[in-house]
Amino acid sequence: MMQRFQNKVVCITGGSDGIGLATAKRFAAEGAHVYFTGRRQDRLDAAAAEIGHGAIGIQGDVGNGSDLDRLYERIGKDHGRVDVVFANAGISESAALGQIDEAHIDRLFDTNIKGTVFTVQKALPLMGAGGSVILAGSGAGSKGFPALSMYSATKAAIRSLARTWTTDLKHKGIRVNVVSPGMIFTPAMHAYLDANPGMEDGMKQMTPFGRLGEADEVARAVLFLASEEGSFVAGDELFVDGGFVAV
Ligand code: NDP
Numbered sequence: 343m344m345q346r347f348q349n350k351v352v353c354i355t356g357g358s359d360g361i362g363l364a365t366a367k368r369f370a371a372e373g374a375h376v377y378f379t380g381r382r383q384d385r386l387d388a389a390a391a392e393i394g395h396g397a398i399g400i401q402g403d404v405g406n407g408s409d410l411d412r413l414y415e416r417i418g419k420d421h422g423r424v425d426v427v428f429a430n431a432g433i434s435e436s437a438a439l440g441q442i443d444e445a446h447i448d449r450l451f452d453t454n455i456k457g458t459v460f461t462v463q464k465a466l467p468l469m470g471a472g473g474s475v476i477l478a479g480s481g482a483g484s485k486g487f488p489a490l491s492m493y494s495a496t497k498a499a500i501r502s503l504a505r506t507w508t509t510d511l512k513h514k515g516i517r518v519n520v521v522s523p524g525m526i527f528t529p530a531m532h533a534y535l536d537a538n539p540g541m542e543d544g545m546k547q548m549t550p551f552g553r554l555g556e557a558d559e560v561a562r563a564v565l566f567l568a569s570e571e572g573s574f575v576a577g578d579e580l581f582v583d584g585g586f587v588a589v
Contacts, residue, residue, distance in 0.1 A: 346569045348373035351421045353413070355379045355404050355461050356431030358389040360528030361478070364557035365428055365564045370395035372565070377417050377424075379404070379431065404431045404457030410464045417468060424468040426568045429461040430478045432496075434530060436489040447492055454496035458503065462518075471515030474568045477504055479522035481583045497522070501579050508577030517576040519567045524583025526555040551584030 352369045356362040357378025366389070370376045376397040380386050386399030400416060402409030417424050432454045437446050462475055469475075482490050483497030500520055507518040525531065525545045531554070535542050546552050563582045566572050581587050 343371055345373045346565070346571075347426070350374045350425040351377070351417060351423055352426040352428070352568075353377045353417060353424050353465065354428040354430055355457070357393075357428075358382065358385040358399060360530060361523065361526060361557045361560045362428070362430040363389050363392065364561040365430065366393045366397060368558070368561045368565050369426070369568075370397050374426070375421060377413065379409075379413060404429075404461055405452040407460050407464070410460050414464050414468060422468070423470065424465055425472070426474045426476070427462060427465045427469070428476045428478075428564055428568070429458045430476075431457055431461075432478050432480075434480075434490070434493050434534070437492065438489045439491065442492060450492045450496050454493070455499055455503075458500060462503075462507065466511075466514075466516075469514065469516055473514070473516040474572070475504075475507070475511075475516060475518040476564050476567050477518070477520045479504075479520040479579055481522055481524040481581060481587045483522060484581075484587045504579070505577045512576075517567075517572070519572070519575055519577070520579040521560060521563050521567060522579050522581045522583065522587075523560045524549060524555060524581065524586035526557055526560055526582075528557050548589075549584040549586045550589055553584065555582060555584060 352374040354362050354366050357366040358380030366376050366378045370393050379402045381403050383401050390399045400413050477500050479500045480497035482494040504518045504520045560582045563580050
């Protein structure tokens with residue numbers, strides 16, 4: 343195992359399950375001090391045991407600014423800095439155009455946009471040159487998917503945030519990029535497939551590589567963007583989708 347993140351301080355929102363958990367495991371195994379969040383304490387405890395290497399789970403909702411303040415206060419107290427932020431926490435919800443209501447829009451934008459904005463904004467006082475921010479986008483932010491317009495809108499906006507923040511943060515030497523998964527097996531995906539029987543075959547057909555991805559395949563892309571190997575990659579979007587967006 344490479345040790346690209348020896349003593350680096352890494353913060354992952356939504357790190358107690360799915361893609362965030364897979365990413366936390368990889369960073370921790372490569373020597374990072376990992377802090378990760380989620381809303382459910384029991385999941386945080388289980389994930390901390392799974393990640394090992396002293397990873398610390400901190401309960402909080404990314405839609406709640408004071409929870410994020412508590413997270414960064416703790417990281418600041420322990421290390422005085424954060425080197426990598428993976429703003430991964432996000433939710434997906436579908437609604438046909440006629441069914442979209444204000445509550446649906448608010449839930450998606452509160453978590454996926456407001457949560458991402460405050461996750462990054464509140465990390466900045468602890469970040470310096472060489473810092474790396476990775477935002478969780480989605481193939482759905484670039485391609486139509488039935489009844490997913492509000493989710494897709496949040497994920498298309500994530501790309502705009504990364505491009506704008508690349509210019510805003512260049513003077514600090516902080517790179518901002520997006521990792522955009524296609525259809526990946528995670529608890530969120532399993533819940534979606536349970537609610538929509540028969541969708542799995544359709545998803546495989548929409549993906550040139552003919553299968554769904556694994557969370558660890560996304561994690562490996564996140565570590566590339568965060569590492570020195572990605573030192574000149576800025577304001578970019580890396581699709582990890584088996585070709586879903588390309589066709
Ligand atoms: P999961 O639902 O499997 O895991 C989400 C994680 O985020 C959990 O740890 C969950 O814990 C946490 N979380 C959810 N909401 C919040 C919140 N408001 N505040 C803090 N933590 C939260 O999701 P995935 O791993 O599938 O997705 C991760 C990211 O990747 C998301 O942004 C998603 O949109 C994106 N993505 C995923 C795809 C896929 O196919 N899986 C495809 C494209 C994009 P808890 O519930 O306890 O809070």
